[in-house]
Amino acid sequence: MLAALKRWALKKSPWVYHVNTGACNNCDIEILDCLTPRFDVERFGILLAPSPRHADVLLVTGGVTLQARGALQEVYRQTAKPCAMLCIGSCACSMCIFADGYHMAGPPDKVVREVDPDAFIAYVPGCPPKPEAIILGAVKALGAL
Amino acid sequence: MDLAWIVGVFVVAVLGTAVAGLVSKWIDRKVTARVQWRTGPPLLQPLYDILKLLGKETLVPRQARRAGFLLAPVIGFAAACVAAALLWAANIDPSRTLPGDLILVWYLLMVPSVALIIGGASSANPHAVIGASREMKLMLAYELPMLLAVLTSVVASGFTFNLGGLIQSAGAGVAGKITMAVGFIIGVLCTQAKLGLVPFDMAEAETEIQGGVYVEYSGPPLALWLLTRAMMFALMPIFLVTVFWGGFAGGAAGVATGALKYVLVVVLLVLIRNTNPRLRIDQAMRFFWYGLTPIAVVAVILAAAVF
Ligand code: SF4
Secondary structure (H helix, E strand, O other): OHHHHHHHHHHHOOEEEEEEOOOOOHHHHHHHHHHOOOOOHHHHOOEEOOOHHHOOEEEEEOOEEHHHHHHHHHHHHHOOOOOEEEEEOHHHHHOHHHOOOOOEEEOHHHHHHHHOOOOEEEEEOOOOOOHHHHHHHHHHHHHHO | OOHHHHHHHHHHHHHHHHHHHHHHHHHHHHHHHHHOOOOOOOOOHHHHHHHHHHOOOOOOOOOOOHHHHHHHHHHHHHHHHHHHHHHHHHHHOHHHOOOOHHHHHHHHHHHHHHHHHHHHHOOOOHHHHHHHHHHHHHHHHHHHHHHHHHHHHHHHOOOOOOHHHHHHHHHOOHHHOHHHHHHHHHHHHHHHHHOOOHHHOOOOOHHHHOOHHHOOOOHHHHHHHHHHHHHHHHHHHHHHHHHHOOOOOOHHHHHHHHHHHHHHHHHHHHHHHHOOOOOOHHHHHHHHHHHHHHHHHHHHHHHHOOO
C-alpha cells in the first residue's frame, strides 16, 4: 500500500530536470514552450527543478556525444530514485541523422542503461516534437509508471 | 498551565499551522499563475509534493557533514512547531500566555533561517555555500528593522512583552495608531525577506545558483524543508497579525476577522513577490539598513510620544 501511495504521489508531482546531451537546441526550445503560460504544465504539478537531486523525471534531448556521456551518467546517479527518464526528440530516441557520427557515444537510453539496467525510459519522437506531444508523452509515461 | 492544555495547544497549533501553510502555498502558486495568465496547480498540490518527496531516496553528498546536513531541517522544523504553539496559545486565550513570550517567539522564528545556513554550509556544494552566505547577510539586513518594527508595537502598548498583552491592547485601540501602521508595513517587507520571497530570494535564486541552500537536498529532508517553509509562510503572517493587528482573539467573530487579515497579508506578500525582480544582496542590505531602519527608528520614537 505504501508503494502504491508513493507511485501515486510521484504521478501527482513530477519535477523535471532538463539535460541537453548534444541536441541542436530546437528540442530544448520546445521543452521551454511547455513551461510557458500557454501550455502551463504546472496544472499537472510539473515543475522545473533547479537540481537533479530534486528531480523525478530527466528530460534528455539529443544523442549523447562522447563528452556528454560521463555527465549524463553522473546526473542520472545524482537523481533521487525512483526516477524516470524522458527521451525527447528523434535524436534522443534513435540518434536520427547522427547515428554514424564519429563523436557520438550512442542514444541516451543505452548510455543510462550502462549505469542502471532497469531505468524507466520513455520516448517522445519528433524533430522537434510539439509541446502537445511532449505533454502527451509525459502523461502516458506517468500512466505506465 | 496544566499539561493537557500545553499538549493540546501544541498538537492543534502544529497541525493547524501545517494546513494553513500548505493552503497559503497553494494561494501563492495559484495567484502567481493567475498573474501570469495560467491556470495553476490544484489545491492539494503542495501536499502531493511533500508526500512524493517523503517516498524518495535520501542522498547525502560524499564530502558533506552528514550530521549537520541531516539535522538542520529537523532543527528548523522543531523551532517552527514550538513557535506555532506559542502563537496559537496567545491567540486562543490572550490572558493565559507566558510572560515575555514575544521574545521567545521572536528567537524561534529566527531559528529556521539559522538552520538553513547550517544545512547549506554543511552540504559541500559551492552553490549552497554561496546561498548560505547570502542568507546570513540577508538575516543581518532584515532583523534590525523587523526588531524595531516589533518594538513600535511594544512601545505603543505600554512596554508589553507578551503576545496576549499585545492582542488585548490592540483591541483597546492601539492598532489604530499611525506608528503601528508604519511598523506593520515595515514588518511585511521584512517578512518578505525572511520567507525568501522574490525580491529577496537571492539565497536560493534558481536561475543563478540553482536553488542555493537547497541544492543538495533530496527526499525526506527536502520534504521537511518544504514543510518548514510552508509553516513559516503561515507563521509570519500570523505573527504580524498578532503583533500589529489584534490577532484572532474574541470568539467566532475574532477568528473570522483574523482569518480575513491573514489572507490579506498572504495575498499582499504574493503580489509583492510577483511584481518585483530579484535584488542583488548589496541592494537588499542597503534597502533594509538605509531605507527601512531610519523609518523604523522614527516610528519607535513617535510611538513613545503617543502617536
Ligand atoms: S530531434 Fe531534431 S530538433 Fe531535436 S535535437 Fe535532434 S535534430 Fe534537433
